[in-house]
Amino acid sequence: xxxxxxxxxxxxxxxxxxxxxxxxxxxxxxxxxxxxxxxxxxxxxxxxxxxxxxxxxxxxxxxxxxxxxxxxxxxxxxxxxxxxxxxxxxxxxxxxxxxxxxxxxxxxxxxxxxxxxxxxxxxxxxxxxxxxxxxxxxxxxxxxxxxxxxxxxxxxxxxxxxxxxxxxxxxxxxxxxxxxxxxxxxxxxxxxxxxxxxxxxxxxxxxxxxxxxxxxxxxxxxxxxxxxxxxxxxxxxxxxxxxxxxxxxxxxxxxxxxxxxxxxxxxxxxxxx
Amino acid sequence: xxxxxxxxxxxxxxxxxxxxxxxxxxxxxxxxxxxxxxxxxxxxxxxxxxxxxxxxxxxxxxxxxxxxxxxxxxxxxxxxxxxxxxxxxxxxxxxxxxxxxxxxxxxxxxxxxxxxxxxxxxxxxxxxxxxxxxxxxxxxxxxxxxxxxxxxxxxxxxxxxxxxxxxxxxxxxxxxxxxxxxxxxxxxxxxxxxxxxxxxxxxxxxxxxxxxxxxxxxxxxxxxxxxxxxxxxxxxxxxxxxxxxxxxxxxxxxxx
Numbered sequence: 001x002x003x004x005x006x007x008x009x010x011x012x013x014x015x016x017x018x019x020x021x022x023x024x025x026x027x028x029x030x031x032x033x034x035x036x037x038x039x040x041x042x043x044x045x046x047x048x049x050x051x052x053x054x055x056x057x058x059x060x061x062x063x064x065x066x067x068x069x070x071x072x073x074x075x076x077x078x079x080x081x082x083x084x085x086x087x088x089x090x091x092x093x094x095x096x097x098x099x100x101x102x103x104x105x106x107x108x109x110x111x112x113x114x115x116x117x118x119x120x121x122x123x124x125x126x127x128x129x130x131x132x133x134x135x136x137x138x139x140x141x142x143x144x145x146x147x148x149x150x151x152x153x154x155x156x157x158x159x160x161x162x163x164x165x166x167x168x169x170x171x172x173x174x175x176x177x178x179x180x181x182x183x184x185x186x187x188x189x190x191x192x193x194x195x196x197x198x199x200x201x202x203x204x205x206x207x208x209x210x211x212x213x214x215x216x217x218x219x220x221x222x223x224x225x226x227x228x229x230x231x232x233x234x235x236x237x238x239x240x241x242x243x244x245x246x247x248x249x250x251x252x253x254x255x256x257x258x259x260x261x262x263x264x265x266x267x268x269x270x271x272x273x
Numbered sequence: 274x275x276x277x278x279x280x281x282x283x284x285x286x287x288x289x290x291x292x293x294x295x296x297x298x299x300x301x302x303x304x305x306x307x308x309x310x311x312x313x314x315x316x317x318x319x320x321x322x323x324x325x326x327x328x329x330x331x332x333x334x335x336x337x338x339x340x341x342x343x344x345x346x347x348x349x350x351x352x353x354x355x356x357x358x359x360x361x362x363x364x365x366x367x368x369x370x371x372x373x374x375x376x377x378x379x380x381x382x383x384x385x386x387x388x389x390x391x392x393x394x395x396x397x398x399x400x401x402x403x404x405x406x407x408x409x410x411x412x413x414x415x416x417x418x419x420x421x422x423x424x425x426x427x428x429x430x431x432x433x434x435x436x437x438x439x440x441x442x443x444x445x446x447x448x449x450x451x452x453x454x455x456x457x458x459x460x461x462x463x464x465x466x467x468x469x470x471x472x473x474x475x476x477x478x479x480x481x482x483x484x485x486x487x488x489x490x491x492x493x494x495x496x497x498x499x500x501x502x503x504x505x506x507x508x509x510x511x512x513x514x515x516x517x518x519x520x521x522x523x524x525x526x527x528x529x
Contacts, residue, residue: 095429096431103425107420107422107423109423112521120440124427124432
């Protein structure tokens with residue numbers, strides 16, 4: 001697992017020029033309208049974005065702006081009404097193998113132990129062998145849950161449950177990890193801790209991550225690149241390259257550059273006039 | 274911890290003791306005739322005197338209850354599954370199912386007697402008819418309340434329909450199924466006794482009726498006591514099954 005990490009750190013030096021690299025994922029003029037019987041609601045008007053393999057991108061926007069809809073379309077969970085989506089050269093038209101999802105709530109299965117929950121994707125994919133168990137245990141160790149393998153979810157705190165959900169999302173080594181406001185329900189301190197945990201997991205596994213959030217500082221802290229969404233119907237108001245090198249720490253939040261980026265995002269969101 | 278458990282047990286026992294003493298005093302002090310109301314001592318004497326027949330008759334009633342309850346589970350759960358996943362079936366039969374519940378169950382008993390005779394069949398049919406509904410309704414509710422995120426997870430992993438059902442929806446519904454089963458098992462006892470009242474020559478319900486008609490009130494009361502013990506044992510068995518099948522549930526869920 002560590003081999004990837006070294007490569008990844010080297011790759012980060014030119015994160016700022018990510019657009020020059022061949023795109024791993026690409027959304028072109030993606031739109032989504034919902035028919036709610038009497039009326040048509042345009043949730044996503046026109047979203048185009050691209051990212052490289054191993055990138056961590058954030059979709060940042062106000063509540064109900066359609067960023068979650070975009071994330072679900074990226075996972076093939078709902079079809080787009082217009083435009084094209086592709087990942088690793090393949091068009092996304094429906095659910096495909098190699099997606100990991102983390103929701104706002106941990107949504108663990110209460111009837112399975114921690115280990116059983118993490119192994120669920122492997123079981124469904126028919127790959128639940130000894131090496132899968134070993135990988136699950138390694139991931140649990142990575143998020144600091146060694147010794148909790150046989151506990152039931154109800155015995156864990158919200159933050160711990162979300163860490164289990166994170167392990168479940170990456171146990172099958174998905175080509176993309178989709179995270180829908182995964183830390184939004186946690187208290188601030190736990191959230192900061194989870195941010196560092198995610199960066200660490202990403203460093204070790206080299207996972208490509210699309211992260212939905214409405215927290216400006218969380219988006220900037222985590223990401224290679226931030227796509228700031230407008231209010232509904234969504235278009236991309238601003239694309240922000242976060243040119244602060246990894247590894248980042250909580251100190252990073254106090255850099256002048258960090259504050260500048262926060263201000264740019266705030267202006268794009270209309271929070272700061 | 275031990276002390277707390279001991280107290281928990283002590284309180285209901287004390288409650289029972291108080292009621293028995295009050296009952297005893299009422300009967301003795303007001304000289305209530307035994308035919309009208311036997312005292313607790315007379316009831317317990319009748320229980321020991323007629324222990325053999327009480328045991329034999331309870332065995333019959335127990336079987337009726339278990340068979341009726343098992344039939345309600347065996348048919349109720351699959352019907353709930355079909356109604357949950359087939360919209361057409363749901364639209365066609367769910368209103369009918371709900372409407373059928375406005376029929377007083379006792380009114381069905383004579384018809385069941387005509388169909389199934391005076392043997393065990395008409396009694397287990399009665400137990401089934403009365404226990405069936407809560408199982409269907411609670412199972413359907415449980416299946417419908419599966420977390421949408423878990424279903425989305427299943428979809429993202431391209432789970433088959435069967436995988437989704439057996440790995441996610443059915444276990445999600447298990448707590449609801451058990452709460453339906455707990456209601457159903459007590460109703461099954463009522464159903465069996467109704468069946469025995471309408472037409473039978475065995476079972477606790479029949480014994481109760483016979484004792485009553487012979488003015489053997491202590492025996493009737495003894496049958497009543499055994500019947501309530503039977504109900505508690507069956508209920509306890511369902512709770513035990515729940516604990517075994519859902520070791521993950523919070524303790525509160527197993528509360529009686």
